[in-house]
Amino acid sequence: MIRFIVRRLIAMVGVVLVLSLLLFFWLRSLPGGPVSAILGERATASRRAALEAALGLDQPVYVQYLKFLERAAQGNFGVSTQVLPGTDALDIFWMRLPATLELSFFALVLATSLGIPLGYFAARRRGSVLDNTSIVMSLIGVAVPVFFTAFMLKYFFAVQWNLLPVSGRQDPGLDATRITGFFVLDGIMTREWDAAGNALLHLVLPSLALATIPFAVIFRITRASVLDVLDEDYVRTAEAKGLTARTIRGRHVLRNAMLPVTTIIGLQVGGLLAGAVLTETVFAFGGIGQALYEAFKDKDYAVLQVLIMAAAVIYVLVNLLVDISYAIIDPRVRTR
Amino acid sequence: MTDQPGTDSPAPPPRRQSYGDRRKQRLDELAAASVDETPGVSLLVSAWRRLRRNPVFLLGAGITTTFVVLAVISPWLAPWDPAANPLIDKVRPQSNPVPGPEAGHPLGADNRGRDLLSRLLIGSQQTLLVGVMATLFGLAGGVALGTLAGALGGWVDSVVMRIVDVMLSIPSLLLAFSIAALFARPNQWTLIVAIATIQVPIFARMLRGSMLAQRVSDHVLAARALGVKPGAIVFRHMLPNALGPVIVQTTLVLAVAIIDAAALSFLGLGNPDDRQPEWGQMLGNSQQFINSYPHLAIYPAACIIVVALGFTLMGESLREALDPKSRR
Numbered sequence: 001m002i003r004f005i006v007r008r009l010i011a012m013v014g015v016v017l018v019l020s021l022l023l024f025f026w027l028r029s030l031p032g033g034p035v036s037a038i039l040g041e042r043a044t045a046s047r048r049a050a051l052e053a054a055l056g057l058d059q060p061v062y063v064q065y066l067k068f069l070e071r072a073a074q075g076n077f078g079v080s081t082q083v084l085p086g087t088d089a090l091d092i093f094w095m096r097l098p099a100t101l102e103l104s105f106f107a108l109v110l111a112t113s114l115g116i117p118l119g120y121f122a123a124r125r126r127g128s129v130l131d132n133t134s135i136v137m138s139l140i141g142v143a144v145p146v147f148f149t150a151f152m153l154k155y156f157f158a159v160q161w162n163l164l165p166v167s168g169r170q171d172p173g174l175d176a177t178r179i180t181g182f183f184v185l186d187g188i189m190t191r192e193w194d195a196a197g198n199a200l201l202h203l204v205l206p207s208l209a210l211a212t213i214p215f216a217v218i219f220r221i222t223r224a225s226v227l228d229v230l231d232e233d234y235v236r237t238a239e240a241k242g243l244t245a246r247t248i249r250g251r252h253v254l255r256n257a258m259l260p261v262t263t264i265i266g267l268q269v270g271g272l273l274a275g276a277v278l279t280e281t282v283f284a285f286g287g288i289g290q291a292l293y294e295a296f297k298d299k300d301y302a303v304l305q306v307l308i309m310a311a312a313v314i315y316v317l318v319n320l321l322v323d324i325s326y327a328i329i330d331p332r333v334r335t336r
Numbered sequence: 337m338t339d340q341p342g343t344d345s346p347a348p349p350p351r352r353q354s355y356g357d358r359r360k361q362r363l364d365e366l367a368a369a370s371v372d373e374t375p376g377v378s379l380l381v382s383a384w385r386r387l388r389r390n391p392v393f394l395l396g397a398g399i400t401t402t403f404v405v406l407a408v409i410s411p412w413l414a415p416w417d418p419a420a421n422p423l424i425d426k427v428r429p430q431s432n433p434v435p436g437p438e439a440g441h442p443l444g445a446d447n448r449g450r451d452l453l454s455r456l457l458i459g460s461q462q463t464l465l466v467g468v469m470a471t472l473f474g475l476a477g478g479v480a481l482g483t484l485a486g487a488l489g490g491w492v493d494s495v496v497m498r499i500v501d502v503m504l505s506i507p508s509l510l511l512a513f514s515i516a517a518l519f520a521r522p523n524q525w526t527l528i529v530a531i532a533t534i535q536v537p538i539f540a541r542m543l544r545g546s547m548l549a550q551r552v553s554d555h556v557l558a559a560r561a562l563g564v565k566p567g568a569i570v571f572r573h574m575l576p577n578a579l580g581p582v583i584v585q586t587t588l589v590l591a592v593a594i595i596d597a598a599a600l601s602f603l604g605l606g607n608p609d610d611r612q613p614e615w616g617q618m619l620g621n622s623q624q625f626i627n628s629y630p631h632l633a634i635y636p637a638a639c640i641i642v643v644a645l646g647f648t649l650m651g652e653s654l655r656e657a658l659d660p661k662s663r664r
Contacts, residue, residue, distance in 0.1 A: 148633065151626055274510065278603070296603070319505075
């Protein structure tokens with residue numbers, strides 16, 4: 001097991017290294033070059049010259065790359081020029097991360113807690129009304145652009161019927177104490193129940209919008225996987241042994257069917273990050289998704305490179321965790 | 337962008353997991369489907385027999401054909417020039433920013449007094465152009481890389497696939513973002529290049545798997561035994577046979593490309609010149625009026641949804657028809 005994890009970690013280091021190489025060349029190809037990327041386009045000539053010398057732009061490319069790696073390893077990606085001028089780009093990432101994690105967490109909980117049971121029952125009643133309706137819904141769910149779902153939810157539930165807040169993470173009037181940056185968790189920890197409840201209400205619409213695509217995917221994979229498992233010999237064997245339907249469903253069908261579902265849930269994280277850019281922009285949620293949009297729109301390259309690198313590393317890390325959890329569920333995976 | 341949700345196959349539970357990717361595996365599985373040939377009837381013929389009677393395929397093909405035909409004949413169909421503003425006199429920024437329907441303008445106009453129906457009709461052209469061009473470029477890039485890796489094997493394969501895996505490891509919308517950031521001034525080519533780039537690794541991975549499966553197949557062995565030149569084996573014997581599943585994937589990718597283009601347009605990465613309408617751009621521009629005039633968003637969104645659904649239905653049923661597992 002430990003060897004398995006070590007092997008995966010080594011593979012991950014490779015991926016991150018190649019990523020950093022891509023990021024390095026990306027930064028060099030930006031309009032205006034790396035100096036503008038770090039200082040912004042309106043920097044004075046003397047500051048440019050100073051930075052050029054400091055960055056060693058006169059040196060060979062591989063030396064420059066190694067220096068870039070060194071700075072990246074120290075978390076020094078430069079200073080934000082537009083999103084929050086003067087703030088360290090890495091700090092912006094840490095400030096905005098809790099909002100996105102909170103939103104993604106609720107979206108993923110929604111998607112799994114609806115997708116798995118629905119997929120399971122659709123598979124058991126294959127061809128039924130429930131099955132067919134769910135398939136059609138999931139196909140449509142995938143075809144609807146995420147930001148349009150967000151728009152419509154916002155239009156009906158917040159603007160027309162006034163049931164839920166229009167935007168933000170919490171009403172600004174609330175004097176909530178901040179501990180972790182996760183507003184719901186903060187409210188619970190400080191026993192400020194109104195703050196926690198208010199943050200939860202703000203989460204409903206964005207997480208619903210963000211959950212649509214993961215829901216559709218998890219539903220379809222669960223359904224397909226349960227159908228596959230129901231055909232397996234060991235299910236027939238279990239039936240022949242006279243086990244109760246309950247035991248067969250729980251121990252034999254569901255448990256085995258969950259293997260591909262675990263992987264697909266992990267893979268949704270990439271989609272969640274992308275969806276967060278759109279959802280957070282519509283609901284002005286203030287997470288890394290919105291920061292990414294702002295950084296792109298205002299050409300804040302320091303923030304942009306931190307966020308792109310961080311998103312890719314998070315994605316790779318989550319997949320590593322999925323691999324490890326997979327190896328725990330299914331011992332066969334460990335011996336490659 | 338998102339992980340191609342439309343393309344999840346009802347695959348068996350993976351037995352072994354290579355470096356964190358079911359996405360890879362899925363592409364490989366699809367690729368492997370190409371070598372399975374039923375003796376007697378060719379794969380394509382038997383697939384076509386099943387498709388002809390499949391209502392899902394017919395619906396998808398119907399939607400897709402209608403969309404393409406509409407896009408081609410829209411200049412003759414549209415009652416107004418999409419850039420002209422016949423209703424500009426009715427636009428009152430304070431009281432009535434978006435003129436409603438009236439005679440000659442069944443859907444009303446946008447905030448600049450331009451006929452909405454004409455813009456929707458003409459908009460299908462740009463949407464089709466962006467989707468098709470992006471997918472063609474993505475396909476070309478992916479086929480080139482995949483052929484290289486699959487035909488040569490060895491270290492070339494390792495290097496190419498390592499790069500492809502890293503590209504797959506970046507969430508696709510972020511990749512599109514990074515590509516688009518390289519353009520000083522965005523236009524519709526920004527969109528096309530960005531979307532094509534995120535498709536390259538998908539096609540490359542699939543075609544490589546397909547090519548590897550072809551390498552060990554009997555007809556390639558036979559060709560080699562007959563002394564056919566390696567180049568001819570790759571291009572005449574392996575590539576044509578390996579392309580099948582990739583072509584099927586193309587329909588599915590097209591649907592995702594259209595949705596992705598809408599998302600990127602919404603974020604301001606698309607063509608800023610709105611005299612040339614495009615559905616994603618119309619949807620993006622409608623957001624400032626969304627609370628009072630949601631129809632401005634609903635019409636283009638409905639068009640995008642229907643077209644994406646059409647391509648998805650067609651692609652899914654095509655894949656099902658070509659998938660040996662569903663033939664039982």
